[in-house]
Amino acid sequence: MFIDGDDSVHHRPKNSRYGRIPLLFSPLTATGSAINVDDLPLDNSFAGLPPAFYTRLMPTPLPAPYFVAASARAAALAGLDPALLEQDDFVATFTGNHVPARAKPLAAVYSGHQFGVWAGQLGDGRAILLGQLAGPHGPMELQLKGAGKTPYSRMGDGRAVLRSSIREFLCSEAMAALGIPTTRALVVTGSDQGILRETVESAAVVTRMAPSFVRFGSFEHWSSRDKPEELRILADYVIATFYPELAGAPNPYQALLKEVTRRTAHMIAHWQAVGFMHGVMNTDNMSILGLTLDYGPFGFMDAFDSEHICNHTDQQGRYSYANQPQVGHWNCYALAQALLPLIGSVEEAEEALAVYQPAFAGKIDELLRAKLGLATAQDDDAQLFDAMFSLMHANHADFTLFFRKLGTLRLDAPDQDAPLRDMFRRDDFDAWAVRYRARLRLENRVDSERKLAMDKVNPKYVLRNYLAQAAIEKAQDKDFSEVARLLAVLEHPFDEQPHNDRYCALPPDWASHLAVSCSS
Template structure:
């Protein structure tokens, strides 16, 4: 047995599947389908630390066997959960874990973290799918999960990617993979919708009580704990949307079955980070109507909370109480957005015209199609007075005079609060990342990995774990994307 502080080793792993304590109709117990000759593509040491797992085990055959699903971890009770959801705004009915298995979790220092395998084979909820994930999408999810953690954005984590030469067919034949994901809970908005739309109110209450007890125990003594649960989830979701917007992240498929009850970024698929700024940008080429475009994300977050509210309304008890819980969304979003923007622009105080100043900069980004990340990063390095440091920012804008005019107002705003230049630089560089997971960087890593060269996945992981650091030796990874990157398309297919 380990001591209270020693990390878990593979020899003393003993999982506990708390979700398995719910009635049997909430899930289906089944084992992962073995994958042919699995091998380690990449593992995250920081995710291992988060799980309190000994890093020394990451490169062992036993690790590959456990987290490919080929060998059961002691104490695991693998299960696929049932849920439903709205997909692209349309009720889709029953869905569920079609290619994922919840193994159980580990508890340490008062926190319980669950482990889920994605791509582990068919389940009763696979519908027409094969239950597998391809190497391409698995690498993208692995890298983006850890990149978002590096950015400080609430997210599920990814412990590892296990590859195999076993082929699956998507648009073309591809090799398969399994991702081991970590989160305190994988319960979704759609988990509640499932029982509501099937008129199973006792099961709806059971799930709500389970989630409150496991994830929100501070709500247990509230007069209307279900109303408070909705309010807390609504607040977290609103703040998550502000975080996404502030770094230019686009999820791509914000269906209610992909929304975490904990306000985490969950289910990475056709995601993207904004490059040439366009508020209408759609990162998922399946999304023909632009429902999940960048500018729509805050509104869709609100729409999804309303869908959750509908499902919880029988427990809350009245329309008025339900609406009262939802009412925090606009304010929570605006407050978090304002907080994040003031950090990004290096402002320590809040003034009446700040939102106009921010909006004018975004208008310049839009009209010039300037790179989102590099624009904010170079803004972070400006002096309080005009200097040669302006040139790196000006080079990103065709309308240099328009930018110069805005900078006059920006510098006047800095002077208004007596901005300390050195302190502002430090604060802004810690709020405006230099490195993001650009699609072309992921594509290069994927193509090398498809040829059994995993070095680029590992390098990207190391860079993205520290996105705010200068990392001068990795300067090329912060550059504008090459022309060929414009032709990369991502969709729901994986």
């Protein structure tokens, strides 16, 4: 049986509209005598699956590892005191030079579609799962990215470079602060060992965290090999561990597909609402938990272009900003195809997939209303949103600054619109502003109240490529202070932070030459 999905993702879709973690319990603390890294209470539920699901192996050490940066918020999620992460034994552990006594390191196997083409077997080619630690919201898996070759490395060297590791670290934590479902980044360590990419760069390892790193491609792997028992084992593991509420459904596998589809639609709506582009939405990069996974050639929109492609490798524009919602739907079809032997019928699978479009539309409309300061819903809001994005596209308005400045618009003072009008051809903006003001009058909301609400959802600070590049260049000279400063700014993206205004400035001219690709 085959589910017929829409593969026309090279064209703009018809509908192209587009926090802090409380420390709830006592962490493993560095207070007093130092904690021995071998005392970490690591577990590994994934290692309880049959051996066919992974390869047990040790990370490959790097010479003279050093600490680069750590996230205190991510550490809290894993029940760790961030002060531990700078200790030599923890640096060695999170570089792969020392394996804690209770760890069960492994690399997982999976397959997937890459750029819409079946790629066959893939797997953790440069990532090794150490195990999981109990946190205030449940277990968090610790995965070392860049820890050396695995049986799934294919032609790769199993390493990551400092440049890409810093980008993933900063963006993971920035996305979390924006309230977007994502994997997290605990710590980055580095080494002077040279790694060949376009040029020779220094090696690094980023320890990333998530409740699970199971992907759509994990299911595609067993389905493509006609291994129904392994497929069932994996599905039962995911349901029992992460979706126990689905176990009692009449068809738990259909319920799983439906929930993952809904979460995926919501995740991508969040991306669209902040101008985030993933860059490599392959099925092996799609989380079964609906988390943003695998930060490679990502980007946040500067001058708005609905067709913008953030990945220099993506010559056909499959993963452009405008295509992301439709690609997400296509990927859910691929997951449905993999789960079909368990679900039982095409009709039941299609019923589950049918939640995608209304889930995406409902979430993006909800997010856009909040961004425009609209507390109620009106039938013609979609037309207002479409007109706004057409205006932004035609004038290449800066995505983040436009929405942040929109909160300053005063309902009855169009003569004070200059900060906004200056981002557009004035006649174009004035025509849309008339429609927007008419819509605002239906809200019965004072300007100050609306601005306060809008500032809580329209970030002032996002991880622009030029900001990441500036931090990377200093880090390559062993100055990690800018990485720490930038992280501190991005952890509070909605706050004014007047002393950090330089971090919300338009990109400088030199930034137009920055390009990221699949090697990033």
